Amino acid sequence: MQETSVRSRDELLARVDEFFDGVFAPLEAWLPRLREQLSERLASGPLTGTQLVALIASDVHAVLETGDRALYGAGYCADDEVVAEGNPLAWWQGPDRSLLASSTFGPGQAAIDLNRLEWYRVPAETHERHVAGPFVDYLCSNEITVTSSLPVMLGDRFAGVVCADVLVASLEDLLLPGLAALGEATLVNAGGRVVISADPDYETGDRFLSGDPDDGRPGDGSRFARSERYPFALVVPGR
Template sequence: MTVTVDVSASHIARRIASTIDPVFAMIDGWRDVLEREIAATTGAAPGADTAASAASLDPVVAALVSPELERAGSLITGAGFVASPGYLADAPWHLAWWLSGSNTFGAGPDPKLRRLEAVSDPDSEQFRDYTTLEWWRVPARTGTRHLTGPYVDYLCTDDYTVTITTPVRAGREIVGLVGTDLYVARLERVLLPVIRESGHPCTLVNASGRIVASTDARRATGALLRLDGLVAALAPLHDVVSATDAAALPGGQTVVPCGDTSLALVLEA
């Protein structure tokens, strides 16, 4: 069923997409550089004698992500590359992930750009298998970009976070993910003034109905928005193809996709 959407709501959805799209483009650019580096290091043909290594890739990753992490006003608070287990010759489990000075996770009295100190020994009690986490599982299964969250990221931020990850390939094989973390509080500061322009009670949710930001203080960040028909209305956002059609819910709410971000506005009458 075609749903007529207020022009201002469509405009707001496009503005939200325009805030997130540059982050997507940046990550895609990082992926392209890493794939070229891996191809140059290992050779394009399967079974090449030279294996990719953390020693060769880590400086490339650092050079890619550091300028954006240090840029004033950047939305991102952490970024890097996470290798598929067993892919790198010198690091069976490996996170090459850097944190900005605004990221307070594990920071000292004078926060600055630094590398995440991740436990990579699977025999350690502190080790965490990152392949079980949504930001790894979904893109590894689908082969496409994924937006995870909001969720409390105990691995990299210890705060409500949105993580965007996309696969890195060598030939047809997924050899890792490249991605970034964004503090939800920072996204709220940028997006809430835009959302309020709708003139309606309005909530921004991810494809699972989890709240990113809302003009209603009773709707908490990270909680599921429970409305009749919402799960079905959001289902197209899980598709690789961008969802563009608005949907009407039985309770009178309207769901407006925000481009291909996998986010949607839920406007109440």
Template sequence: MTTGTGTATRAAATIVEEYFSSPIRTLLGWVGPFAAQVAEAKSSGPLTSSRIDALVEPHALRTLGLRDAPVYGAGFIAAIDLPSDARNHLAWWQGEDRRQLVLAAQSLNKENIDYSALEWYRLPMETGEPHIAGPYVDYLCSDEYTITVAAPAEVDGVRIGVAGLDMLVAEVERDLLPRFAALGREVTLINGIGRVVVSTDPRCATGDAVRSGRWAELPRFACADVALTVIVEPDPTDP
């Protein structure tokens, strides 16, 4: 199918919006009830890391079972000093075996990382809104190019951390590129700072910057409710 550039651009944006809507809805569906569980747990005693894990696990495992998005990892990243026994805490499950990630067993540096500096944590905590971060190489969890979807959790108006899920870029490519290709144009999906997430254009690679040069003149369309934009290569035969 070949469509006009404007129509193809809007269609590509719709593909992206629909694709990421399920992961976002999934997080928003459990982050509120989870926050209520945290509030109840704090009222009955110290909120230790192990108690946080017990509350997060069923939500994370359900998120890993999401059928219409390739979720690689899911869980909760606690705000600084939320746990009574640690400065911060990552309650996270990932992989085909859905095992809990134990950072202390991997690296002391990973265990002590300051999550507050990372985009997928910082922006939801600052804005109170869901956010899609990436692509980036996730040295913390998967060691692969990753997209993270995150949503803040609140108790009595105070943000206590973020619920999140990871999607490997390789899996997102397998899902999105055939849908883009069906539009009959080269389609490139970029993030909020102008870097390529995925693209049907063989001249583009994940992570490339597209803020200048020929890219500046190409039609683009901001996707609703996600901080992503599509760029569509025009057909030279278009009027």
């Protein structure tokens, strides 16, 4: 690969990192206030879902309006020691920043086990931030989404996650021209799934068949460059 191509590849991957830095920034800024509010309120027992909505609504709207990232949705998903009754997911989304009116979270046979959801499970296990996706978000938007999540820690105890959603369409607007300039390059996640691609043979969610970005040995001479901060790799066709 020519030196100019390597530089262009690295610059594009840096844009990916910078984009997700910007997604996490308002969540990280909100987190200390949320921890303080929860610690104070939980001193008298767990909250209801309705109380959680009232507690965090203004802060979530501030997250959604912060910076130049095209955030589609944001909110907080509490564990069952924080919200013991009602909906543990307080979530606002869409152009009108409306509250998600219903959820399959909560009690009952149809309830979803949060620990089966990557955006919740990984921060719960690692106590580190995580980026999950792309996936079709059937719980909220029904759009192809990438979810960035931060664990909420009250002392040593995990108390849920704060999250922000970005639609894959927003990433396409930002990155597709640069991917095309590299010669039908592809952005894949850590599991080898296509996030976005300038290669007409690949669509979002496809398994990238040329190799595994985790082992660095593509099958067609492609070159991998992995992000050091996020679970993404950039795949550039061999020349």
